Amino acid sequence: METGETTRYRQLAKTWLTPSPNTVIIQPTTFCPMDCGYCYLPNRHRKKDMSASTAEAIVQGMADYWFTGKPVEVVWHGGEPLAVGVDKFEELLQPFEPLRAAGKIVQRVQTGAILITDAWCDLFKRYEIDVGVSIDGPEHTNRNRVDRGGRPTFDRAVKGIEKLKEHGLPFTTLAVVTIEGTTRAVETLDFFAELGCHWVGLNIEAKEAANVNGITPEIDQAQRFWRDAFEWAAEHPEVTIRDVDSLAKFLSYDADLRTVDGRHDLIPTISWDGKVVLLSPELLGVHDARHNDFVVGNVVDTPLSALLADVTTVPYVREFLDGLNACKQSCQFWNYCQGAHAGDRYFEHGSFAATETSHCQVAFQAPALALAELLREG
Ligand code: SF4
Numbered sequence: 001m002e003t004g005e006t007t008r009y010r011q012l013a014k015t016w017l018t019p020s021p022n023t024v025i026i027q028p029t030t031f032c033p034m035d036c037g038y039c040y041l042p043n044r045h046r047k048k049d050m051s052a053s054t055a056e057a058i059v060q061g062m063a064d065y066w067f068t069g070k071p072v073e074v075v076w077h078g079g080e081p082l083a084v085g086v087d088k089f090e091e092l093l094q095p096f097e098p099l100r101a102a103g104k105i106v107q108r109v110q111t112g113a114i115l116i117t118d119a120w121c122d123l124f125k126r127y128e129i130d131v132g133v134s135i136d137g138p139e140h141t142n143r144n145r146v147d148r149g150g151r152p153t154f155d156r157a158v159k160g161i162e163k164l165k166e167h168g169l170p171f172t173t174l175a176v177v178t179i180e181g182t183t184r185a186v187e188t189l190d191f192f193a194e195l196g197c198h199w200v201g202l203n204i205e206a207k208e209a210a211n212v213n214g215i216t217p218e219i220d221q222a223q224r225f226w227r228d229a230f231e232w233a234a235e236h237p238e239v240t241i242r243d244v245d246s247l248a249k250f251l252s253y254d255a256d257l258r259t260v261d262g263r264h265d266l267i268p269t270i271s272w273d274g275k276v277v278l279l280s281p282e283l284l285g286v287h288d289a290r291h292n293d294f295v296v297g298n299v300v301d302t303p304l305s306a307l308l309a310d311v312t313t314v315p316y317v318r319e320f321l322d323g324l325n326a327c328k329q330s331c332q333f334w335n336y337c338q339g340a341h342a343g344d345r346y347f348e349h350g351s352f353a354a355t356e357t358s359h360c361q362v363a364f365q366a367p368a369l370a371l372a373e374l375l376r377e378g
Helices: 004-016 052-060 086-101 118-126 154-166 185-195 219-235 242-252 315-330 342-349 358-377
Strands: 023-026 072-076 105-111 129-134 171-177 199-204 275-277
Touching (some): 004 315, 118 129, 118 154, 129 154, 171 185, 185 219, 199 242, 219 358, 315 342, 342 358
Parallel strands (some): 072 105, 105 129, 171 199
């Protein structure tokens, strides 16, 4: 018989978790040729590649009911996904082809761009793969992006981006903003506009997984950064800034809609050998006394849909639901923020049930405060 506690968590899961994943993250290889100062991946020096049979098992484990709405996003993320090699990557794509042909999935790679060649561009075109590039802005803001010999990778990344442009491939960018970077919003965004990217995500540096010594800026530093970003965005409608856009969208809803609770995606992240972690890709490879390795199962033995069928039995998912509940009861930013990201609670406080983090301050509270300040000033 179901206990009261089980019923309670099932109810919370219905409110705050999507019934099926919108995004699935797949690690084609653990290896990354880069060694960025803030990287969260603990095993990026090892080269373990996914097998075709594991890719096949992922596809076989997806349930039909996942594909009744908009396409599920399949993100190939690493390590450096391109380190697996063009031929091997193409082999991994094959099981996904029927889903792509039927418009049931869209695919994306997130890459440091230093390995992009004509052959990769050709593959991205043939398989309609969107490309997201991780680059932090102009050369001096990329000091953390180095290879294993400590050499800067900026020139090689820009060369890779030029290749994409030669082939007429659009790309988005994801940038890490360090504490110094918070004073350089305009310079950073000008760089991305000149680079020709149409969408940019700005991640203010957080303490995560292997990046346990990450220094997150103070909320007032982040607020100044976002204020500059809002002013820049008003002058540059050709570039979408993720966080500016999401806040603008939120404000465009009518008042009733703004109070509706959003649902968190479980974001199943699948390791090279089929292990699945939930809620945060940064949990892959992390060990913890209470949650062990955060792995809820392996797609090689159990269909992915079965692993996601009742996640309220997973202790860290329960903790996260408690954290969301506590946020909703206590935080004035809840309607916009909806509890931010699970991983940051764990990496900052050791528990998913924690509420406020320095990440939620700089990534959710600070943009809202910056916009409120600008609106007050007229
Ligand atoms: S801003 Fe922080 S404390 Fe507030 S709802 Fe979001 S995560 Fe929770």
